[in-house]
Structures are given as C-alpha cells and as structure tokens.
Amino acid sequence: MNTELPKQYQPSEVQSRWLDYWKENGYFDANPNPNKKPHTIMIPLPNVTGALHMGHALNGTLQDLITRWRRMQGYEALWMPGTDHAGIATQAVVERRMFEEEGLTRHDIGRDALVERIWAWKDSYEKRILEQLRQLGASCDWRRTRFTLDETCSKAVRRTFFRFFKDGLIFRGKRLVNWDPHLQTAVANDEVFHEEVDGHFWTFTYPVVEKVDSGESIVDSGTATTSINSQLSTINYRETGEKLAFSTTRPETMIGDSAICVHPTDERYEHLVGKHVRIPVTGRVIPIIADALLAKKELGTGCVKVTPAHDHNDYACGLRNNLEQINILNPDATINEHGGEKYQGMDRYDCRTKIVEDMEALGHFVEVEDRKIELAHSDRSKSPVEPYLSDQWFVKMDDWADGKPGLAQSAMDAVNDRRVRFFPQRYQRTYLDWLGEKRDWCISRQLWWGHRIPVWQLKWGVNTSESSENIWSESEVVALLMEWISESGLDDETEVRPDSANETILICTLTEDADHKLAEFAQVLEEADKSSDEEYGKLYPSGPHLMQTVLSLDQEEDVLDTWFSSALWPHATLGWPDTENNPPLADGSSGPSTLDSQPSRNEVLDYFYPGNVLITSRDIITLWVARMVLTGLYNMGDVPFSHVHVHPKILDGFGQTMSKSKGNGCDPQDLIDRYGTDAVRFSIASFAGETQDVKLPMGYECPHCQHVVPQALDGKGPMVKPETVKGTLKGTSDKVLMPCPKCKKESQFSTPQYDLDPAQPAARMVSERFEYGRNFCNKLWNAARFAILNLEGYTPGKIEESDLRLEDRWILSRLSRVTEEVTTLLGRYQFDKATQAIRDFTWNEFCDWYLEMIKPRLKGEGQGARDEGQGDSEKASAQRVLVGVLDGLVRLLQPFTPFICEELWQRLNEVAPERGLFEPVKAVESVMIASWPYDVDNADQSLFPPSLQDDILEHRFSRLQETVVAVRNIRAVYGIGSSVPVKLFMKCEPGVAEELQVCADQFENLAKTILEAAGAEVDRPAASASFNLKDADGFVPLEGLVDVAAELERQKKEADKLRGFIRGHSGKLQNEKFVSNAPEKVVAEVRETLAGLEKQLESVEAVISQLGDG
C-alpha cells in the first residue's frame, strides 16, 4: 500500500477494504464491560417490506455517527440492528405480488403456505436491508441482529401479553375500525389514505311517525318489525304527514340508521325532537335526536342520519346518545341479515343502487348531485375501506379505578419529569397530547403474518335438545378447566379469565408448550363421543350431567399489531424476559461474559438497558416511541432511553414526501455508488438541522452521455418521473424506457416502482446536493495527500513552545475550539452545525491558510532558513504540527466519514506511526478505536486542550488574513497577475507594525507581496492603490498601473459605504432614548465602532484628496 495517493479520492476502492477490516477486528461488537460506561442505541427497526430508502439512510447515518463518536469517547457503544416483520405491510405486499404474478389469493393457498411465502420474502429483504446498512458503514453489532418474529423477541411478546392479561389490561370489545374488505382486516388509521373520487350526494326524506294508542288499529304504517331487540318493535306507529329531508353519500347505510339528528337550537325541527321517523326501505322506526356536535344548522337541510356502526362521527354521536349500533355488513362488505330479504347478500355498492331505486319508488327521493368525495382507502390494498364494527382486542391505556396511573399516564410522567427528553423539545408535545387521550390500544389484526394472539376461547353449550336444566354454570366450567390445567402442569403457563359477556372463558397461554397441550385438549373435546358416558367420564370426572354440556376450545385466529412487538424492542432485543442468561448471538453462543463463573444473570440486559438515545423520525413518535416508553416502564420498571432525537424527513425536489407510489423514492445505493459512502453520509449530516425537512431535487444520469435528466411532476398529481418520460407511470408494471434529450439513446431509469434489469443500461439517480460531501472528501483527501507527500524525513518529537510559529499557534487554537464546538454540537444532536464547523475548519482554515503558510517551511525555505540557517528544525516542527493537526482532524471526522478517515489514518500510520503534539505516542491500529480529541470531563487532558485557544493571537491572525485579502483584491481590480510582485506599505501604530513585520514572509508567500514599511510614519506613496483595516491603512504602489480615476471611484465608493454606517451609528447615539435605555455595554460598543469607522473614513478621505491632487 506504500504508494502515492491518487489525485482524487476513490471511495469504492477504499470502502470494501475497511468494512472487512473493521469486522475482522470486532470493532462493532459491544459486550458488557465493567471498565467502561455503556452507550446503547436501538435501531428504529426497518420493515422487511422492501429495501431501504433515503429516510433510512439519514436515520442510519445519524445513529452511526453518534455510535462511532461515543465509542471514541470511551463508551462501550452498542448499536443494535434488526428488522420488523411489519404485519399488514409485508403480508399485503406478498399477497399483491402473488395475485399479480400467479392470480392466487391467500385463500387459495391457505395460512401455512402464505406464511411460508412471507418468510421467504422476509429472508430476501432482510438480507438486502442489512447489506444496505453495511454499505452505509453502519457500525452495528451484527452478531446481535434481531427480528421481531425471532425466538428471543417472541418470548418477550408472549410474556408481555401474559402479564397484561394477568393484570387485567387486555380486553376484548367491539370497535368501529377501518375495515379493508379486500384484505378482510382492520386497518390502522395510519395505514389509511384519503383520495378524492367521483360520487353522488343524494337527498331523501324519512316520514315522521307517531305512536298509535294501544288498541287503535294500524293504518298503513307498518311496524318496526325488522328492528333488532328494540322495544320499538312492539309498538305501532303511523305517519303524521311530515317528512324530514337529509342528504347522504352512502344511502345503503340507512339499513343501519339508529336516529335522525338535528341541532338542538334549530327552530325548524325543535318540535320534532323526541319523535320518530320510519325508514321506508326497512320499515324500522328510529328516534329524532338533537346533538350539537353532529348536526350543523347551516349545512344542507340541517338533518343528518346517524349510523353508529358505519361512520366515525356517527359512532361518537351514538355513544353520546346511547344509540343502537347496527352492523349491516359482512366481512366482505356484502349486506348481512339486517338487510332483510331484499338486501341481504348484496354487495354494498349494488345495494346502494337498489336502495336509491327503492326510495325513489317509495316517493322519498328528492334530488341527487354529482360530488367529489374524500374516500378513505387502505394503503395496502388501495381499495376503499368501510367503517365497520368488529371484535378486537385492546390494551387498556387509562388509569386504574383507584386512580393509580395506567400505562399511558406512566409514559407521560416519564417525559414530564424529564426521564425522557426530546430533541428538539417541541416534539414532546406530540407525544404528550397523544398519550393524554389515553385511548385503548387496539392490538388485534385479522392477518396471518405476525404473533398470534396467545389466547384460547372455551365455549360451552347444550349437547342435546333434551333439557338444558343441567347445563354447567360458568363457574363449573372454570372449575373443570382449572382442574385440567393443574393436571397438565400448566398452572404457571396459563391464565384463565371468564368473559361473561361473550359466554366464553379466555385462556391466555405463555408458552408454545401450553398451546400444544391446549390443542390436544381441543382435539379430544372435538372427537369425544358425546353420547358415550365412558368417554366423557374420562374427560370430565365430576358430575353426572355432563352429557348435556358440550365444550369447544379454539385458538384465537388474529395476530398482534406489529407495534406490539416493536414496542418491546429496547428490552426484547437484549433478551428480556430471560434475566438469567445473555441473549443468544448469531452463532448461537451467548457471547463473552464478565463473570468468571457461570453467569447467573443476563448481563447484556443489565448492562445495556436502559439505552441512551433513540434517533427516529417524527411520524412514529406516537405509534412507536410512546409505546416503547410504556412497555419499558411496565416490563423493566425503567424508561428505554433518556433522549429521543427527532430528525427531519427527506422530501423530493418538490417538497413531497418520498414514497414508492409516487415514484420519487431513491435507493441510497445509487448515491453511494455515484458519490461514495462518506460523501453521502457527510452531506446527509449537513442536512440534519432542527427545523427544516430536507428537500432533495433529484435527476437521472444518462448512462450513455452522463447528461442529467431532472425529475418532474407528472402534471396531474404527486407522481414524479424523469421529465423526458411522457404519460403517467401509475399502475404500470411494464418497464418504461427514458429517452435522453441529449444523446437520444434510451435507458431504464432507477425507480422504486420496479427492479432494474441488470443486463440493461440504467440511468441512476443523482442529486447535486451530494456534491457537497464529495467535494469535501476530495479536499480532505488532497490535504492529506499533500501532507503525506511532505513528510519525508519526519521524526516524532515533542513540540517546544519556541518551535511554534504564528500559523502553528493559530491552527492549534482553531482546532482546539473546533473540537470543543463539535463535541458540544453532537451532544445536542445538531448535526448540520457540527458538519459545517468541521468543513469550515478543514477547508477555510486548515487548507486555505495553514497548509499554504507552511509550504515554505516544508520546503526548507522558511524565514528561519533564510535568516538563521534553521531550515531543518523549521521543517521538522512544521511536519510535527502538521501531523498532529491532521491526526486530530481525522479523529474528529471519523464518525462522519469513517472510510476516508480510516484510509488516511492507515497512511499516516505508515509515514508517521508515532505522533502527537506534546507526547508523541504510537498511534492505535484503527481510527475507529482512537480517542476523541476533546475530553468533556477532563478538558485539560484533551488532545487539543483549551489552553491552546488564544483570542489575541487569532485577532492578530485575522489582520494578516485581511491584509492578504486586500492585496489580492487590488491585484484583481487592477488585473495584476499573481506572479507579479508588489510592494506594501502599512500605516499603523508601532505595536501593530511590529506584528506585521513578524509575518512579513507570509505576505510574500501568500500574496507575493513585499512589506516595504510599516509604522506610524508611513505616508501614502504616490500612485498607489489603498485599503484600510480597523487598525491599519495599506498602500500598494502601482507605478504606471494605477488608474487614478478608477482608484478614486473605488475609494469614493468605500467612503460612501463608511458614511452610511457612520450615519446609522451616530444616529443611534444622538437618540436620547437609546443612550438612556440600551444596556451600557451596547452603547459603549456602538461608540467604539463609530470611532473606528470615523478613523477609517478619515484615512479614506485623505487618500481621496491625494488622488484628487495627483
């Protein structure tokens, strides 16, 4: 490897080498270590639905940055990797693909076969996801990689559910859910999107009816015969002749109407409240109610129909007014028995048509208008969802009856008393507001992919038609069950609770073993010959009347909400609930132990829990973050992390969120291949500020001619595609070719909508914004290249104070500040500012000034060489400082750009294995394990301690910089080439003059300028251009070159500028109120500034008058 560095940084060559090296040395591994403090980050587990996108790249970069930083700070830093089975999302994606490619539905192949296919999908994407993370340089402890359905996580899920169940926190209830009739599952709110569709807005009437006195005969009004268990069904009604008009977009729901609602203050209907109407198509009679929240006077007729079982607002209204909830749909969205003979079995949309016809025929149709309707769609199946009343399982979030804080409150308390802190802080509000509602958590999903709800239901009923007198009571069944459980040795693994409302006994199981035994039991119950006393006698040893009782035992079909398992991530991954053994590693072992004897406790859990920071995006603060905190408190008695950093979202160039369906997503690998991992990481870190989301204009680079085709919106909606592609892409599965506007050749283009054909040329995604990072890496590379080229003859050695020249002291002062600043900024998760601080230092200070200034010394041509023949020692000290600074810089950058830093560290190890400012030592074998250059707890012991920081020196240096810039400016204005020497005269105080003289050699070096004279006695030479600083005036004689008129113009402009500032400042000082009200310090500052400005103006005016004379 001892070859010269190439002129350009070539990332791909470097990356694979160091990934292997790090892995071989186990630098990513974290083990319990009593000599170090732990630092734990749990990855926001990516879904195995698909490959990682830019959001993941951002998320991963920041976590890796913090992990690498903490590792260098001496923490035992664990970054726990893993993936989420993502229930609905993954099942849907597999089902969709299966249907598209083979025309099969899940019902065609069955539960086991589908689950098998999903596992295959999971295996393939998990592999891809983990590889993507590796390519990003993620320093996860890969041995500990977890998956939410693996054995370790499953145990945690079962234990948690079991504990919830035992504590009475699990219950079953009916809730209005978003029902996806296509997938036949409930869909979470966040899995629903709204889309405008063409619809109709019908207006109908219901006839008002009144009770018929008992005994009076009924005239043509029907009875509420179809009503369900309503007392109304036994009462007769007749029409009063009045009609109530209302509008609806879903006429079929009138089958399930429970009321008509008006506003309480609506005078038009005041007299009708409390009366009834009849639903013409079913004949059912329902009340007219008043509800201020549901009805709006000014909207339409002011009347609305209320269908509590099929509309979210109506549901709430139904609860407020104690209305009946009438479910009218089957799971496939056909009408159920409440439709009666006329409608039962019809699809909801067919029924809608039929009802409209019937209403019209019955004379209750008023009008219809076309209207755009916001319709909820399932994100997974893309089909409309129906609000639907169904049986679901819940976790109770509310407080206990005795006022003890419940799960939600405990998680709120943790944030309120700052055990968990949000960065930026404003996000804690999202968390607290959401938890504050204390809504019960619906944890059941009607899916096949996931953790099956570990509950069995035991039902009992009558065996024969003979007599039900002797049927067992609930307590008798429970007693029998308990006896069986005890005999089976399942006392600790099951929990039994009667669910009287559903005439069911619930049995929660903790283990698979218990499930097996219950399954066997169920089998026996099913097969038992109910007529054989002998058989039954074995089963049910007690009681002679069992022949009348039949038992059935079924396992719950639903699976748990994905968030149930991910809520446990922070402790489940560490092996909880096993508190006695370390969690298994990938190789099956339990990893190194700090205990000599056989471990008797789970050290990994003890050591790494609670974690330190969760780094995530804001859209899962509620669904995930809040639930991790509450399960952590519930299971572990402690919060899962003390900080939550919420980073920005990545948007496309049009400010839209990236998504697969919009086609604007981007595989980070495209960018990594194009710009290099470090460049991508550095750029991403620079984007990660506190307020703004990240807008990324993207383009596609033509593989033939490298022309970049920008992304464009498709003109109608949010779809994004290369601007040369005509037409819409939505719903297309054919691969679309993109013509290049420049070379006219076609290529595929990178899109999340389908996989590229690797055999064909493809236009990959590019974005100018990543050139920021690429250019920076190249700059750093070349700075290091320069240093290494100039280290010939380097010897390690302590740097004496007397060896340090102005630029050395300055760069050390600056580096000390920057290391301190970056440390502070990272501690606050201000990645954008940290990145900028490092870039500015590297580019604008280290490269632009320091490297330029030491070039003469490195060549043995410094001032010392000329004046005193000290060339060798000057060179040696320059090399030592250079190596020291570069060493520090590489350390500082390692968390941001690990690959280039490792490469440079290794190169440095070859040419300067021993280095360090004050005590040169042999450098460690990898920058990953080098120490962080700023020690927070012990600043004085830092590599670049604060004692190096020197305000006065930095001020002196600024003057040098300003002088050089001013001379360069004059060169540019007068078109004097940089190789033509010029002379410089500086008029200033003697002290300043002395300081200028000290760095005279640098004027020559940096600006090819000879400092002829400096001091108070200096006069403006004739025919010179001039400039002025705060404490000095500079003159550059330009014999023959100076254009008097132009120079006069330049100086007058300068004078005008100064006068403007002076006006502003003196205005302030003349303002009585300012002088009396503003703080003394501010007033003094203004005075001082004004004095300086006036002095400068004086100088400029002197020059102007001379020019005028000349």
Next chain:
RNA sequence: GGACGAUUAGCUCAGUUGGCUAGAGCGCCACGUUGACAUCGUGGAGGUCACUGGUUCAAGUCCAGUAUCGUCCA
C-alpha cells in the same frame, strides 16, 4: 377541524437570550493550471428577510393577523 413547523440571494439552507455592516454551499461573472486538490484557486455581483399591523431606544429575531406550503393528529 386541532397541533407543530416553514416562508431570508437564482437554488438548498444557517442566522443563539432582540444589539456593530444579514451569512454559507451550489449556481452566476471575471481572472488563474510547470507538483495537494479544476471535485481546484483568487476576486466579484446578487437579499425592500412572505405580507399587514403592533411592542421596543433597537425587530430577520418578540406579539397579533393575513397568505402560501409542509408534517402529524382528528
């Protein structure tokens, strides 16, 4: 509908508790390539800080309202 955020140079963004001449990167213009880097260097142009009011000696910054955009929750 509620909460939060944003609106500053052509583009993407910084701008601390109000306080000296509002900054950066990219892009643009001019000049510059015999050894660190053209993924570069030097210099420069470019901003009524969305709008309207208010508070203040002083507002990009604080307050109120308006407009537009975004996110989350309903």
